[in-house]
Structures are given as structure tokens and as C-alpha cells.
Amino acid sequence: MTETAEQVAEKTEEEIDLGPANKVIDKYLDMSGNLMPVLQGIQEEYGYIPEETVHLTAERLNVYASQIYGVLTFYAQFHLEPRGKYIIRVCMGTACHVKGAGRIGDTIKERLGIGHAETTEDLLFTAEYVACIGACGMAPVIMVNDATYGSITVQKTDEVIEKYKAMG
Amino acid sequence: MVNLTIDGKQVTVSKDATIYEAAKQAGIYIPVLCYAKKLLPYGACRVCLVEVEQMKGRLIPSCTTPVTEGMVVTTMSDEIRKVRKTVLEFLLVNHVVDCPVCDKGGECDLQELTYEYEVVTNRFEGEKFDLPTDEVNPLIERNMNRCVLCGKCVRVCDEIVGYGSYSFINRGFETKIATAFDRGLNCEFCGQCVSMCPVGAILPRPFKFKARPWQLKEVDTVCGYCGNGCTITLGTKDNEVQTIRFNDETGVNDGNLCIRGRFGYSYVNSADKLTSPMVRRDGQLVEASWDEAIQAVSDGFKAAGDSLGIISGARLTNEELFLLKNYSKALGTENLDHSGGECYKGVTEGLQETLGIKASTATFPQVEKCDAILSIRSDFYETHPVFGMVVNQAIRRNEAKLTVVADKLGKFTKLPNARTLLHKPALELNIINAICSVLLEEGLAKTDGLEGLDDLKKGLKKFTAKAVAKETGVDEEAIKQTARELAAAENAAILLAYGLPYTAYSKELGIAAANLSLLTGIAGRQGSGLYLCGEKANSQGAIDLGILPGAKGIGAQQMLDDASTGKLKALYMVGEDPIASYPNRGMVEKAMDNAFLVVQDLFLTETAAKADVVLPAVSFAEKDGTFTNAERRIQKVRKGIKSKGDAKSDFEILQLLLSAAGKDAPATTTDAFAALTAETSGYEGITLDMLGKQGYVWGTDILKPVTSKLVAVGGGEASKSKYQLLVGSALYHSGTVSTKAKGPNAVVSEAYIEVCREDAAELKLEEGDLLKLKAEGGELKAKVKVDRRLPQGVMFAPYHFSAMELNRVYTGQPVIAVEPVK
Ligand code: SF4
Ligand code: SF4
Ligand code: SF4
Ligand code: FES
Ligand code: FES
Numbered sequence: 001m002t003e004t005a006e007q008v009a010e011k012t013e014e015e016i017d018l019g020p021a022n023k024v025i026d027k028y029l030d031m032s033g034n035l036m037p038v039l040q041g042i043q044e045e046y047g048y049i050p051e052e053t054v055h056l057t058a059e060r061l062n063v064y065a066s067q068i069y070g071v072l073t074f075y076a077q078f079h080l081e082p083r084g085k086y087i088i089r090v091c092m093g094t095a096c097h098v099k100g101a102g103r104i105g106d107t108i109k110e111r112l113g114i115g116h117a118e119t120t121e122d123l124l125f126t127a128e129y130v131a132c133i134g135a136c137g138m139a140p141v142i143m144v145n146d147a148t149y150g151s152i153t154v155q156k157t158d159e160v161i162e163k164y165k166a167m168g
Numbered sequence: 169m170v171n172l173t174i175d176g177k178q179v180t181v182s183k184d185a186t187i188y189e190a191a192k193q194a195g196i197y198i199p200v201l202c203y204a205k206k207l208l209p210y211g212a213c214r215v216c217l218v219e220v221e222q223m224k225g226r227l228i229p230s231c232t233t234p235v236t237e238g239m240v241v242t243t244m245s246d247e248i249r250k251v252r253k254t255v256l257e258f259l260l261v262n263h264v265v266d267c268p269v270c271d272k273g274g275e276c277d278l279q280e281l282t283y284e285y286e287v288v289t290n291r292f293e294g295e296k297f298d299l300p301t302d303e304v305n306p307l308i309e310r311n312m313n314r315c316v317l318c319g320k321c322v323r324v325c326d327e328i329v330g331y332g333s334y335s336f337i338n339r340g341f342e343t344k345i346a347t348a349f350d351r352g353l354n355c356e357f358c359g360q361c362v363s364m365c366p367v368g369a370i371l372p373r374p375f376k377f378k379a380r381p382w383q384l385k386e387v388d389t390v391c392g393y394c395g396n397g398c399t400i401t402l403g404t405k406d407n408e409v410q411t412i413r414f415n416d417e418t419g420v421n422d423g424n425l426c427i428r429g430r431f432g433y434s435y436v437n438s439a440d441k442l443t444s445p446m447v448r449r450d451g452q453l454v455e456a457s458w459d460e461a462i463q464a465v466s467d468g469f470k471a472a473g474d475s476l477g478i479i480s481g482a483r484l485t486n487e488e489l490f491l492l493k494n495y496s497k498a499l500g501t502e503n504l505d506h507s508g509g510e511c512y513k514g515v516t517e518g519l520q521e522t523l524g525i526k527a528s529t530a531t532f533p534q535v536e537k538c539d540a541i542l543s544i545r546s547d548f549y550e551t552h553p554v555f556g557m558v559v560n561q562a563i564r565r566n567e568a569k570l571t572v573v574a575d576k577l578g579k580f581t582k583l584p585n586a587r588t589l590l591h592k593p594a595l596e597l598n599i600i601n602a603i604c605s606v607l608l609e610e611g612l613a614k615t616d617g618l619e620g621l622d623d624l625k626k627g628l629k630k631f632t633a634k635a636v637a638k639e640t641g642v643d644e645e646a647i648k649q650t651a652r653e654l655a656a657a658e659n660a661a662i663l664l665a666y667g668l669p670y671t672a673y674s675k676e677l678g679i680a681a682a683n684l685s686l687l688t689g690i691a692g693r694q695g696s697g698l699y700l701c702g703e704k705a706n707s708q709g710a711i712d713l714g715i716l717p718g719a720k721g722i723g724a725q726q727m728l729d730d731a732s733t734g735k736l737k738a739l740y741m742v743g744e745d746p747i748a749s750y751p752n753r754g755m756v757e758k759a760m761d762n763a764f765l766v767v768q769d770l771f772l773t774e775t776a777a778k779a780d781v782v783l784p785a786v787s788f789a790e791k792d793g794t795f796t797n798a799e800r801r802i803q804k805v806r807k808g809i810k811s812k813g814d815a816k817s818d819f820e821i822l823q824l825l826l827s828a829a830g831k832d833a834p835a836t837t838t839d840a841f842a843a844l845t846a847e848t849s850g851y852e853g854i855t856l857d858m859l860g861k862q863g864y865v866w867g868t869d870i871l872k873p874v875t876s877k878l879v880a881v882g883g884g885e886a887s888k889s890k891y892q893l894l895v896g897s898a899l900y901h902s903g904t905v906s907t908k909a910k911g912p913n914a915v916v917s918e919a920y921i922e923v924c925r926e927d928a929a930e931l932k933l934e935e936g937d938l939l940k941l942k943a944e945g946g947e948l949k950a951k952v953k954v955d956r957r958l959p960q961g962v963m964f965a966p967y968h969f970s971a972m973e974l975n976r977v978y979t980g981q982p983v984i985a986v987e988p989v990k
Contacts, residue, residue: 051349058348059956062582064332073337080349159286 020045021053025060035063035071039078048079084119084126086144086164093132095139104140105129107157124165172239187230187241188216198243199252199281201366202318203231206422207327208565213318214255215281218243227251246779253285264313272368276310278316279334279367299344304352306914307373307431308362312344315369321345321361326593328424329360330549330560330579332739345369356899357915358553359430363414363423364548373912374431375411379403384410387808388418390795391429392483392788393902395702396552397530397797397863398422398429402789404809408437409789409808418861420532420801428902431911435787436809438908441770442784443813453782458814458824464781465740466828468764469499472738477727478504481743482577482704483905485793485805487840489706489713490847491822492742498829502718503736506710507703508750509717509724510671510980514664515700516711523698524874526711527850530661530697531799533870536562537695540657541570542603542650544681545596547578550899552701552798556580556747559663569657571650573599575894575983576964577957589647591640593892593962594982597673598883599647600680601625601628602636604687606651613655613687620878624683629882639886654688667703668749668903669967670897672982676881683878692872701798704903705788709796712848712866719862724750731759742818743785745773748904748970751980768821771908772854774970779861784815791817793837796861800871802854803863889985891961893921893943895978898966907968919950919972921965924958931988940989944977947989 024041028034038061042053049072058065072078090105108127109115116129135141138150142157149160170183174191181190186209189196190291201213211232218230221240227248230241242248253755258859259278267273274673302310321343322334333355337346347353362370378701384403391398399419403411410431416423435441446453456464469476480489480497496504506512515526523529535541535558549556556579562568563583570586572578581588589599605628607613615621633651637644655725664681665676678700685691685698702708717723722730728746730736732755739759746756760778767779776782790811796802811817818826819837826833838856845851850866858864902914907917921939933939933952940949942965950965950972958964963986965974975986 054348062336062584066332066335066346069346069348069350070335070337074339161559 002012008090016050018052018056018090021056025057031058035061035068039068039071042149043078048082048165056146081119083122084124086124087126087128089130089133091131091133091135091139091141091143091144092129093136095136096141099139101140103154104142104152106152106159108161111158111161124168125161170235170667172235172237174241175243181235183235185235187218187220187228187233187235187239190235191230191241191243196243198230199284200231201277201316202320204320204324205321205416206424207323207364210319210323217251217254219248219459229323229577230886247292249285249964252281253287254283256285256287257290257292259316260290262290262297262308262465263316264296266314270314271371271376272314276368277366279656294663298866302352303373305354307427307911308353308355308359309371309373309376310353310373311369313903314367315341315345316367317345318366319345320364320366321370322924324360324364325355327564328557328560329356329358330557331355331358334361338708349571356553357427357431357911358425359427360424362430363425372431374434377411379405385808386413386414387806388415388788389806390419390797390803390807391425391704392705393428393432393906394552395704395707395798397705397795397799397801397803398425398554399803400425400429402433404808407809419803420797420799420862421554424554424557427900427912427915428906428909429554431782431914432902432906432909433789434910435905435908436789437670439779440772440908441787441812441815442772442776442782443815445784445814446779446782448780453777453779458816461781461783462828465766465783465825468766468780469738469740472764475735475737476501476740477722477724477731477736477738478505478740478742479509479724479727479746480504480506480710482507482702482707482710483903484706484710484743485791485801485837486706486709486713486796486844487793487834487837488818488822489710489715490840490844491819491826493713493715494831494833495822495826495829498831498884501728502571502721504715504721505717505724505727506744507707507724508668508671508746509559509726510548511666511668511674511705512702512711513675514666514678514681515702516716517675517699519682522679522682522686522875522877522879525538527800528699528701528798529685529691529871529873530695530699531801531865532558532899533657534697534869535559535699537566538562538568538657538659538661539566540653540660540686541568541663542573542654542660543570543580544573544662544664544677545601545668546896547572547574547580548663548701548881549579549664551665551667551703551897553899555663555701555798559583569653571653574726576673576959576962581751587646587650589640589642589650590641593884593894594672594884594886595640597676597680597881598631598636598640599642600677600684600850601631601881601883602633602647603651603654604628604680604683605631606633606648607655607684607687610648610651612652614689615687616877618686618876624878625881625882631883653891654684655689657696660688660690661697662690663699663701665701665703667897669897669978671751671980675883679879680879683881686873686876686878691876696872697870699798701739703897705797706795707980708798708800709794712796712850713844714848726898727804728756728759731763732756734762736763739766741765741767741769741775741779743769744768745904746968747774747777747778749967749975751975753973753975756975759974768818768907770815773904783821784813785821786811786815786817791819793819794841796866799865800850800867801863801865802851802859804856804859810868826895884982887983887985889987891927891941891963891986891988893948893984893986894962894964895967895974895984896964898968901966901968904968904970907970916966919965919969919974920953921948921950921963922953922958923963924954924960925954925956926960927958927963928952928954941986942989943984943986944979946977948972948977948986
């Protein structure tokens with residue numbers, strides 16, 4: 001079949017260990033409605049859904065790769081790119097927005113070079129702009145993984161970033 | 169039946185009908201976008217909304233709502249008009265309206281509806297889509313800026329094609345149709361999605377800027393490639409076939425086609441086609457007049473006397489074959505044959521000895537309603553792709569259970585709940601025998617009135633499920649289950665394809681399949697059938713018309729053998745290129761070198777290059793006549809374009825030859841049809857007028873066996889070689905003609921050797937590497953294709969490409985022992 005050089009290159013670039021994905025699939029193989037749990041399991045293993053695992057899942061569960069891709073793009077919970085160790089969620093809800101969430105987003109962009117849904121090259125940080133996270137009282141708010149930082153300012157943002165950088 | 173009223177008109181329709189279908193039947197027009205006759209009801213676009221008195225308060229989608237007794241439907245009102253217009257306004261918000269350069273312009277549903285509903289202004293405003301066009305592949309262009317999200321492409325590729333290229337991705341405003349990872353389309357290129365798309369979002373690239381739809385002349389004819397016999401509609405302009413068009417009204421294929429039928433037409437217009445007769449003078453082939461050429465043929469054949477053989481292809485029309493048969497009589501030879509002379513023996517000898525007939529017992533549409541289907545050896549999705557689609561629908565819509573007896577995986581084995589009896593190469597016979605033996609052992613066989621039962625029982629002794637499971641590598645229980653299912657099924661089908669690359673055990677497999685069809689009662693039972701499907705467009709016709717060696721004659725292999733040793737003096741090849749495709753190339757070449765050779769073909773093939781006289785023939789698109797497909801359906805082949813230069817149809821050429829031999833020939837193809845039906849068993853009384861939109865099936869939908877005789881056949885022999893090569897046909901091609909067509913070549917243009925990932929790793933091979941194989945004292949080489957469908961140690965090569973010279977080592981054996989060369 002015709003494949004562009006680009007497609008071929010992209011495929012070979014990504015050589016990942018399929019062992020964990022195979023294990024996840026083994027676990028759910030005989031269950032009906034197993035696609036979602038399999039994809040969630042794979043994401044848990046790899047932190048994202050590597051393309052090769054989609055083809056593996058397609059083959060082993062006998063579903064079309066296109067269909068899996070449809071599911072992966074429909075649900076916000078799935079990530080097709082590797083994600084940072086630290087996920088910085090910047091609340092862009094109304095309250096935070098009014099109190100200058102935009103500036104916080106800009107600061108992160110300036111310091112780390114990443115906007116919404118982007119990841120630093122060293123795979124340390126991923127930024128995500130999210131809707132209200134239910135802490136409007138402390139607006140503007142950011143979260144880094146499970147930790148919440150309220151009433152955040154540009155300076156405090158810097159401090160938070162530095163802290164996680166130091167932790168590596 | 170259900171009675172209802174639509175726009176004041178009384179309508180009676182079947183109870184399964186939807187409102188839309190009922191209206192259509194009554195001649196009442198309701199617009200649709202996402203509805204398609206052959207797809208499951210969907211109901212997404214909302215342009216087909218109607219009012220139903222019993223369901224007041226809202227508008228009802230007519231395409232998904234079933235009719236009920238006494239329903240009162242109104243298909244147009246101010247309210248309906250308003251809603252439909254709003255739907256259109258919404259669709260046009262982001263749609264790039266680039267009709268002037270859109271190839272769909274003039275036959276686009278959106279364009280037509282916009283015009284009909286006078287959507288001149290739009291109350292909504294939004295950004296126009298600005299997505300890049302997918303034009304990575306040379307056959308299908310996708311412009312998602314024009315997409316109306318009707319989902320037809322997604323559904324057809326899943327529901328019918330079974331490939332699954334597309335899916336809806338993202339959500340909300342961002343929703344669009346994409347392939348996996350939103351890459352360029354890379355699929356089977358059957359073009360089904362092109363046919364289904366109501367707008368210009370998916371278009372055939374070879375047709376780009378070739379013609380406006382209304383400039384095309386449409387001619388319905390039959391695909392010239394495989395025995396499926398799909399109706400195709402030629403779109404012609406300037407005496408060339410510009411495209412193949414969608415037609416779900418005529419024929420047996422519901423508008424479904426495969427890549428060959430859809431995109432394999434370019435050879436018809438090719439400038440490389442022969443346009444003048446040629447004769448050999450002083451060792452050189454030089455152009456000659458028809459008179460000279462016919463004279464040369466007559467002289468050469470006269471000199472040979474009865475030391476002459478005729479081999480035909482199976483893409484001539486029935487009328488042409490009829491003339492050919494008459495010509496062989498005129499020449500006084502019974503050395504007449506077609507298609508290599510071996511591969512069809514499952515039908516001519518296998519079925520003949522058991523059932524007393526030489527054809528499939530039922531028709532394709534019946535398979536859709538079968539509960540159990542057994543497919544032997546070939547993956548119909550590759551050999552007869554549109555029949556494969558019928559099987560897919562049987563499974564998806566009617567939950568048919570499919571069992572595949574195969575030496576490699578394929579699309580069939582991936583269909584939902586397919587059971588695969590994956591066996592070591594060359595052992596399919598053993599498995600069919602084992603299934604028969606289970607039927608007998610478990611008392612499931614219907615043995616009443618069957619002859620030869622004791623002999624069969626004796627013959628099957630060593631084919632117990634257990635023994636066969638062990639030697640073939642197939643699960644014993646799976647063999648037993650298959651037998652039980654076939655016995656229990658109300659309607660069941662057994663499928664077996666034949667063709668040049670599948671000559672091994674052809675007769676035995678035909679017999680084994682017939683035995684099974686007798687023991688299960690499938691042969692001749694209403695709704696069930698045994699299908700032995702020929703490779704080429706008119707394979708069945710060639711058998712029906714007796715293009716076979718006579719009692720005193722010899723078959724194709726023997727003719728070539730004899731010619732190679734000088735025993736046979738002259739050969740006449742009609743639409744066949746044996747050097748490229750017949751087993752045992754070395755011998756075939758010698759035969760062609762030795763004999764006085766006349767070749768009648770479209771191109772200067774390798775065989776033609778050795779000829780003493782070359783007669784230029786024309787393609788299926790340039791002639792009138794009939795083909796008989798693999799289910800005995802006789803259909804009209806219609807001329808779409810005039811032949812170029814001095815080329816003539818095989819019919820016209822044979823008229824000349826017959827008259828040179830002092831015989832009368834029918835003046836027209838119509839006369840020839842009348843004459844051939846009178847002489848051909850099963851065709852008696854059939855007239856051209858009887859070939860309606862669905863053609864005419866000779867012998868009726870169910871061809872009853874004449875005899876019911878069981879015949880014991882032995883098993884195949886497995887190869888012990890670590891590496892084994894299978895020869896077969898590939899989806900994208902059919903015979904060797906398709907290798908001269910741009911469409912199929914755009915996808916697969918050269919031979920390859922397919923290996924599985926494990927073997928590739930062991931042999932340190934990567935996709936595209938050159939692999940050399942030692943085999944049968946010769947050597948083969950081709951690029952490697954790494955795939956996931958072959959068992960370890962098994963390799964596959966398609967037989968279509970002459971350049972690979974596969975037939976130097978392929979002599980018709982079931983499997984070739986090979987050894988990779990470092
Ligand atoms: S061309 Fe055929 S296989 Fe390819 S996407 Fe369209 S329908 Fe599917
Ligand atoms: S591409 Fe065509 S067929 Fe597919 S969803 Fe869009 S409009 Fe419908
Ligand atoms: S090659 Fe066969 S299946 Fe394909 S379109 Fe032609 S007749 Fe139909
Ligand atoms: S708006 Fe940011 S926490 Fe609610
Ligand atoms: S045609 Fe009925 S909803 Fe689309």
C-alpha cells in the first residue's frame with residue numbers, strides 16, 4: 001500500500017515496549033465493552049496512548065484503528081502525546097478569568113514555553129487550561145497534579161514552577 | 169402489508185418499510201442526505217422530516233420511522249419547508265461553497281437542495297472550514313471542508329466494505345470525519361465512500377477536471393475483471409472512459425464495486441493498445457492489413473492441419489466464445505481450452521462427477537440470508553471482493569456464522585465472530601474431508617438418496633477430526649463445531665473460488681465441497697448453495713459454452729507441452745498471455761517459440777511478442793455481448809466507446825476467420841446470442857429481452873443437482889520445508905490485465921513477497937528489502953512486504969506480475985518449498 005515517507009518515519013520513530021499494553025489487553029480480552037477499560041489501562045501504564053498501542057489494540061480486540069481514534073479524540077481524558085511529570089492546570093473559569101487567569105497562563109508560556117495541552121521537551125511539565133475547578137473562593141487558581149495553589153500571582157507562579165523544577 | 173396515506177394518496181407497503189421508502193414507492197419525493205438504500209437507518213441530517221398526524225407536535229424523520237397501519241403522512245408544509253431550510257442554512261455556515269471547481273457540481277445533493285429551498289441568504293454566520301485536503305493517495309481525494317457529516321462514508325466502509333477507514337473524531341463544532349490519527353487515506357480504494365458521499369467531500373482523483381457530470385454519457389455494462397459480474401456504469405466523453413459511476417439500480421452488486429471495477433478502467437483508453445494487425449516478416453513483427461493478417465493465419469493453420477491448439481481467456485463474451493467454438497470446429501480440432509486448463513476442473517469434473525452440473529447451485533443475494541457460511545481456501549474479499557461484501561452483510565445484519573478454511577489470515581477471518589480453521593498449506597482437502605467425516609460419525613448427515621455412501625465412508629476413515637486436527641494444526645473441536653453448524657443451519661452456503669493461481673487439487677476440492685454440500689443437503693436446497701466462483705468475468709460462460717477439450721482433444725497444459733516438444737505445430741491464443749501467467753513459464757516459452765503462433769489480444773504482451781501473427785482486439789468497454797457470472801447470471805455487456813485504429817472485437821475477428829475458413833458466421837452479436845442459446849444446455853429459450861436489470865440467471869435461482877453421488881477423495885500433502893511460498897491473487901489485481909491499469913497500479917505496482925513479522929525478524933528483513941528465494945532449482949526475488957496475516961514459515965506472492973517470473977518455479981503445486989538466500 002502507498003504510505004508516505006513521513007508516515008513510515010513516524011511509525012519507526014516510535015518504538016515502545018508493547019508488553020504492558022499486551023498485559024492490559026489480556027486482562028480485559030474476554031469482557032464485553034472492553035475498549036474503554038483497555039484504553040484507560042494503557043494510558044495508566046504509559047501516561048498517554050502511544051500510537052503503536054492503538055494498532056495493537058485494534059488488532060487484538062478486532063476493532064478498527066479509526067474507531068479507537070474516534071473514541072480517543074472524543075473523550076478529553078485521553079492523551080495521544082506523552083505528558084509531563086507535572087500537569088499544571090490553569091483554571092480559566094469565570095471567576096479566575098476575571099481575576100487574571102490569562103496572565104497566569106501567559107506567565108507559564110513565558111517561563112516554560114508551553115501553552116494549553118503542550119508539554120515541555122524534557123517531559124517535566126504539561127500545561128492545561130481547564131474550566132472551573134470549584135475553588136472560586138481562591139481565584140485565580142492553578143493545580144499541579146493534586147496540589148492546589150490559590151490566589152496565585154505572577155510571582156507565586158514563578159515560585160511554584162521553580163519548586164517543581166528543583167524536585168526534578 | 170401496511171396501509172397508510174401519504175399526501176392524500178393511499179399507499180400499501182411491506183411492514184418493514186420506512187415512511188421514506190413508502191413514499192418513494194408511491195412516487196412521492198422526500199429529500200434525504202444521510203439516507204442510503206443499502207445502509208442501515210441512521211437519521212442524522214434531518215432533511216427528510218415529515219408530519220405524521222398520529223405523532224403531532226413534532227416533525228418525524230421519515231428515513232428511520234417505520235410505517236404503521238393507518239398512518240397519515242404529509243411530506244410538505246410551511247413548517248417542514250422552514251425546518252429543512254434551517255437545516256440547510258446550518259450546513260452552509262461552515263461549508264466552503266466552491267461549486268465552480270467542485271467535481272460534484274451538478275450532481276451534489278447539497279447544491280440541489282440549496283437551490284430547491286432557495287437558500288439565498290443565511291441567518292447564521294460562522295467561519296468557513298479551512299482543513300487541508302487529503303490527497304496523499306492517487307485515487308481518492310478528501311476535502312473535509314465540504315463534508316456535511318452524514319456519516320455515509322463511515323458506515324459504508326464499515327457495514328459493507330468491512331475495512332473501517334473512517335470515524336467521527338472530536339466533538340461539537342470540531343467534529344469531523346477522519347482516518348486513524350487523521351492521516352492520509354490508505355485503504356483498499358474500493359471507492360465505495362466516493363459513491364456514497366452526497367457532496368464533493370470524497371472524489372475520485374483520476375476524474376479530476378475531466379468532465380462535468382452532465383457532459384458524460386452513461387453506459388451500463390458489466391465489469392470486465394472478475395466472475396462477480398458487477399454492473400458498472402461507464403462515464404464516457406470524447407470516446408474515452410472518463411470514470412466509473414455509481415449505479416445501485418442495475419445488477420447484482422447494489423452499486424458496490426472493488427478497486428478493479430472502480431478504478432481499473434484506464435487500460436481501456438491506453439495508447440499502448442494494439443491498433444493494427446501484425447505479421448512476422450524476416451523475423452520482425454510488422455504492421456499489416458487485416459486481409460494480410462487473416463490470410464497469414466489461414467495459411468499457417470492450414471499448414472498445421474489438425475496439429476493445432478486453441479487456448480482462450482475467460483474475458484471474451486459468450487457470443488465471441490460461441491464463434492470461437494465454431495471456428496475450432498471449422499478447423500477440425502478438438503484441442504480447445506481456456507484459463508490454463510486446470511483450475512476450473514473443480515467445476516467441470518468435480519461438480520460434474522458428483523452433482524451432474526457444472527455451475528454454482530444458487531445466486532449471490534441468497535447468501536445474505538444464510539445462517540452458516542463456509543469459505544474454502546480463497547478470501548473472497550480478495551478474489552471476488554463484492555461477494556465478500558455480501559458475506560459481510562450476512563454476518564452483520566443476519567448474524568450468519570462464518571467459518572474460514574484458510575492457510576493465511578485475511579479480511580474474512582477478521583469479520584465479526586468468524587471462526588478460522590488456519591491450517592498448514594496444502595491441507596484444505598483434509599479439513600473438508602474431516603468435516604464430512606464428523607457429519608457421518610455424529611449422525612448429522614442427510615444421506616437419503618445419496619449414491620456412493622459406503623465408498624465415501626471408507627475413503628474418510630483416515631480423516632477423523634482428531635487425525636486431521638493433528639496433521640493440519642487446526643483445533644479438533646472447531647472442525648466438529650463447523651460440521652454441526654452446517655448441518656443445523658436452515659440456509660447455508662459453501663464457497664470456493666478457482667483461478668489460475670489455484671490449480672492444485674482443483675478437481676478434488678470441487679468434489680470434496682460437493683460431498684459436503686450433499687451430506688448437509690445444501691446443494692439444491694432453497695436458500696442454500698454451493699458456490700464455485702471463477703476468476704474471470706466470463707469463466708462460467710466459457711464452461712457453459714464448452715470452451716473445453718473435446719473427447720478427442722487435449723487440454724491447455726498438454727497443448728503447451730506438445731508444442732514445446734514440437735508435437736503440436738500451431739497455437740492460437742485468444743485474449744490469453746500464458747507466458748506471464750500460466751504455470752511453468754519455461755515450458756510455455758518453448759511452446760510459443762516452437763509453434764506457429766497467432767495471438768489475439770489488446771496489448772503486445774510477452775506472448776504476443778513471440779507471435780507469427782498478432783490480431784489487435786478490443787476491451788470489454790468497446791463491445792456488445794453477454795457475460796455469465798459465477799452464479800450463472802447472464803448480463804449484457806454494452807459498448808461505451810468506439811475502438812481505436814484498426815482494432816476489432818474478438819467477435820469481428822472471428823467472423824473474418826470463419827469466413828476465411830469458408831463458414832458462415834452470425835452477422836450480429838444478437839444473432840449469435842440466439843444461436844448460442846439454442847445450442848447451450850441450460851440456455852435454451854433465453855432471449856436478450858429476458859436479460860432485465862438484474863440480468864437472467866440460467867437454471868433459475870436454485871440449480872438442482874442432476875445426480876447425488878458421493879465420491880471419496882484423498883488428502884493433500886503438507887510440505888516439510890521450513891519456509892513455504894503460497895501463490896495467489898491479490899485484492900488489487902485480477903489476472904494480468906489490471907497490471908496495465910493505472911488505478912490498481914497506483915496501489916500495488918509490482919510483485920512482492922509477503923512475510924510475517926516473526927520471519928522478517930529472523931531473516932533480518934524490513935519492509936521494502938529485496939528478498940531472494942531459492943525454489944525448485946530456480947530463484948525468485950521481490951521486495952518484502954511485512955504483514956501480520958501469515959503463519960510463521962509461510963510466505964505469499966501474488967501471481968499477477970510477469971516481471972517477477974514467479975511461474976518459472978510455480979508449476980501448479982499447492983505450495984512451493986523455498987529457501988531464503990542470504
Ligand atoms: S475506498 Fe473503500 S476501503 Fe477505502 S475508505 Fe473508501 S470505502 Fe473504505
Ligand atoms: S465525507 Fe461525505 S459521506 Fe462522509 S460524512 Fe462527509 S459528507 Fe458524508
Ligand atoms: S473485479 Fe469483480 S468484484 Fe470487483 S468490481 Fe469487477 S466484478 Fe465486481
Ligand atoms: S473559576 Fe477558577 S476555580 Fe472556579
Ligand atoms: S435522510 Fe433522514 S435524517 Fe438524514
